[in-house]
Amino acid sequence: MGSWKTWLSERIPVNQAQLYELTNEPVPYHLKRWWFCLGGTPAYLFVVQIVTGILLAFYYQPAPQTAYESIDYITNQAAFGWYLRSVHKWAATLMIAAVILHQMRVYFTAAYRRPREINWMIGMALLLLTLLTGFTGYSLAFEQLSFWGATVAANICDAVPYVGGFFKQMLLAGSSYNDQTLPRFYILHAAVLPTTIVLLLGVHITFIRLHGVSQFTGPRDDPADNRTFNFFPDHILTELMIGLVLMILLSALATIFPATLGIKADPLTTPEVIKPEWYFYVSFRWLKLFSLTFAVLSSGLIVAAMVLWPWIDAVLRKITRIEDISIYIGIVATFLLVGLTVWEAVVAH
Amino acid sequence: MVNPHVRMPDDSANGEPPRRDFLRLLSTVTMGGGLLAGYGTFAKFALDYLYSADDDSVWQFLGRTSEFKMGDARQYATPSGAKIVVARQAEGDSPESFAALSSICPHLGCQVHWEAQNNRFFCPCHNGAFDPSGKATAGPPAQANQSLVRFSLKVENGLLYVRIPAQSLSLQRDA
Numbered sequence: 227m228g229s230w231k232t233w234l235s236e237r238i239p240v241n242q243a244q245l246y247e248l249t250n251e252p253v254p255y256h257l258k259r260w261w262f263c264l265g266g267t268p269a270y271l272f273v274v275q276i277v278t279g280i281l282l283a284f285y286y287q288p289a290p291q292t293a294y295e296s297i298d299y300i301t302n303q304a305a306f307g308w309y310l311r312s313v314h315k316w317a318a319t320l321m322i323a324a325v326i327l328h329q330m331r332v333y334f335t336a337a338y339r340r341p342r343e344i345n346w347m348i349g350m351a352l353l354l355l356t357l358l359t360g361f362t363g364y365s366l367a368f369e370q371l372s373f374w375g376a377t378v379a380a381n382i383c384d385a386v387p388y389v390g391g392f393f394k395q396m397l398l399a400g401s402s403y404n405d406q407t408l409p410r411f412y413i414l415h416a417a418v419l420p421t422t423i424v425l426l427l428g429v430h431i432t433f434i435r436l437h438g439v440s441q442f443t444g445p446r447d448d449p450a451d452n453r454t455f456n457f458f459p460d461h462i463l464t465e466l467m468i469g470l471v472l473m474i475l476l477s478a479l480a481t482i483f484p485a486t487l488g489i490k491a492d493p494l495t496t497p498e499v500i501k502p503e504w505y506f507y508v509s510f511r512w513l514k515l516f517s518l519t520f521a522v523l524s525s526g527l528i529v530a531a532m533v534l535w536p537w538i539d540a541v542l543r544k545i546t547r548i549e550d551i552s553i554y555i556g557i558v559a560t561f562l563l564v565g566l567t568v569w570e571a572v573v574a575h
Numbered sequence: 576m577v578n579p580h581v582r583m584p585d586d587s588a589n590g591e592p593p594r595r596d597f598l599r600l601l602s603t604v605t606m607g608g609g610l611l612a613g614y615g616t617f618a619k620f621a622l623d624y625l626y627s628a629d630d631d632s633v634w635q636f637l638g639r640t641s642e643f644k645m646g647d648a649r650q651y652a653t654p655s656g657a658k659i660v661v662a663r664q665a666e667g668d669s670p671e672s673f674a675a676l677s678s679i680c681p682h683l684g685c686q687v688h689w690e691a692q693n694n695r696f697f698c699p700c701h702n703g704a705f706d707p708s709g710k711a712t713a714g715p716p717a718q719a720n721q722s723l724v725r726f727s728l729k730v731e732n733g734l735l736y737v738r739i740p741a742q743s744l745s746l747q748r749d750a
Contacts, residue, residue, distance in 0.1 A: 290746055374685060378700055381683040392626075399627040402655050402684070404742040406627060493656025493744055496686035498699050514701050517718045518682060575702050 252454035253461050254439050264328035265434075266465045268356070269427065270472060271321040278314040279416060286366065288412035290405060293368040294490045301487055312480030318360055320472070322505050325356050333556055336539075337440040343536035345433040348426055350533045355423050357505060362415035364503055368408065373491030375502045376411070377403055382513070385522045403493065499574050507570035508563055634729065634736040637661060640668050641733065654743030658686065659726060661737065670728040675737045676709045681721035696723065 235241070256262055285304055287296040300307035329349060332338055338346035365376040380403070384394040399406035455461065489497075502510050513521045531538060539552045548554075637651065643663040651659045658678035665672040678696075680687050685700035695712065696705040703714035709723035716722075727738040 290744055374700070378683040378685065395626060399625075400655075400742045401740065402657070402679075402742065402744075404655050404744050407744075491746075493746075494652060494658060494686065495688070496699055500685070500700050513683075513715070518715055519719070575699070 249458045251435060251438065251457045253457050255451060255453040255455065257439060257461060258455070258464075261327075261331055263464055263468055264324055264331050267324040267468060267472065268321045268328060270465070270469050271317045271324060272423065272427070274317045274472075274476065275314060275321065276420065278310050278317065279420075281310050282314060283416060286412075288366065288408045290368065290408055290491070293366065293408055294487075297367055298487060301485070308484050309477075309480055312484040313476050315485040316476050316479040316483075318363060319504075320476070322356055322360055325353050326505075329353055330556075330560070333535075334553060335440070336552060338536045339539070340536070342433070342437055342440065345430060345437070346536050347533055348430045348433065350529075352423060352426055352430060354529070355419055355426070359415060359419045359423070360503065360505060362411045362419065365411045366408070366415060367487070368491045369488035370491055370495075370497050371488055371500060371502075373403065373493070374496050374500050375506075376407070378500075378502075382518075382522060385518045386526070387519075387523075390522075501570070504567065504571070507567040511566045511570040631741040632738050633741045635739050637735045637737055639733055640673075640730055640735050643673065643735070651737070653739040654745075655740055656744050657739075659737060659739070661728075661735075668730055668733060670730050670735075673728050673735060674708075675726040675728055677724040677726060679724065680716065681711075681724060682714070682716045682719070687723065 282300060285296055285300045285307070287293060297311070300311055302308070332346065332349065361375075361379060365372045380394045380398050383397060384390045386393065395401065397407075397410065398404070399410050501507070509521075509525060512525060515521070516524070535552075542551045542555075543549060635651075635653075637649075643649070643661070645663050645666070648660050648662040651661065653659065660676045660678065662674055662676075663672060664674050678686050678688075680698040680700065680703055682698065682703050683700055685698050687696040687698045687703070687705060689695075690697045693704075694707065696707075696709070698704070698714065698716070701715050703716040704712050705716070705723050706712050709725065711717040711719075711721050711723075729736050729738075
């Protein structure tokens with residue numbers, strides 16, 4: 227018994243106390259509330275995506291002649307293929323929703339303020355990467371809607387002044403959707419973007435660990451309450467409970483609303499009613515409201531403002547002397563976001 | 576082993592930059608520059624590899640000019656899936672007597688379709704509309720003053736050709 231412990235500690239020179247120190251960050255008491263655990267939710271779902279994604283990749287063939295048929299095989303013939311594909315689809319939906327909710331939580335509790343500005347920017351990058359992964363994954367199905375969605379997105383790219391044409395060419399491997407396009411979406415979706423997400427997630431979590439979780443005092447909380455609890459096992463248990471709930475939720479959604487397969491992509495006909503996935507409804511409606519150049523440039527400006535928000539917020543607070551100015555702006559932005567999404571959801575054109 | 580951080584007594588004898596420091600700087604700059612140039616070249620190769628500029632176009636034979644009557648509209652498809660409507664606009668054998676209109680919406684690349692009841696081409700993506708000549712009349716393309724793209728045409732010995740992109744999107748497995 228003692229000999230293998232000696233053998234192990236010689237090869238892995240970490241002692242119990244160091245391990246405890248590394249893993250046991252004192253967690254502020256407000257993290258007992260589940261909505262403060264929304265950061266762990268997308269991380270958990272990301273792991274689900276990696277596992278189900280690798281399994282789907284065993285059968286998926288990224289070529290226009292075979293992509294649709296291989297998904298048809300996964301969905302209708304491979305054992306439990308329908309389940310894995312549906313879980314992958316629903317976990318993607320929930321992951322994007324959780325990332326957005328996590329960001330809103332950080333925003334409305336002003337956790338991005340000094341000295342956590344850089345981690346907010348990394349979080350923004352993770353949000354954009356998550357959306358890109360969603361888009362490239364959706365395009366892999368090679369259905370009518372995903373084919374035309376990809377075409378529209380590449381042409382939106384093209385509208386960006388100076389660099390847009392280059393990015394469109396890089397995304398499509400040509401000036402329009404062709405035989406080389408699907409492998410590109412595939413490698414972005416299955417290798418480039420997930421690897422980048424893993425790396426940034428590592429930096430994101432390291433920063434949280436270095437700064438510690440931000441202190442937050444709600445209106446009904448006692449400001450003098452400095453109680454903390456242990457990361458391990460207390461917080462890990464909370465995360466595990468969320469993980470269990472998510473797994474049940476994913477299985478239920480996958481079973482009750484399994485992923486369907488639309489009509490195969492037809493480059494000769496654009497469907498009469500064309501919609502992107504729900505998380506792009508906002509940009510889709512925006513594009514219908516304004517001219518292409520204005521819509522693209524204003525979207526870029528909004529994203530840039532979001533990335534630089536910690537500093538913009540500081541300047542706004544200084545000028546207006548309203549401490550909660552970001553809350554009011556956030557409420558307006560949320561209503562706009564929800565309003566445009568609902569608008570796009572309820573109308574055909 | 577000589578410790579490089581230990582100054583030799585003769586290094587900075589008369590206040591001039593020490594030879595050792597200079598050599599260290601020189602080798603650092605040279606090696607750093609070499610690395611940058613090497614990685615830069617690699618990045619250039621990788622970008623060129625991915626850019627995939629095989630955007631050649633080809634002249635595709637359409638038919639004898641005499642087969643096209645006034646008011647006729649014939650439909651063709653390019654290898655990448657764009658539809659082309661070719662119509663005679665005037666009498667004569669010059670390329671200007673014909674028009675080859677693309678069905679790709681200039682806004683964001685969706686396919687427009689002909690709506691006979693409204694006498695217009697309609698794009699379902701963002702509600703763009705075009706008159707029979709291809710000029711935008713509504714929606715984002717009209718705001719941006721865009722028209723449906725016209726492909727180049729040429730006539731050789733009474734035969735009509737259209738210039739189309741060579742890139743293809745093959746949906747069927749080769750038999």
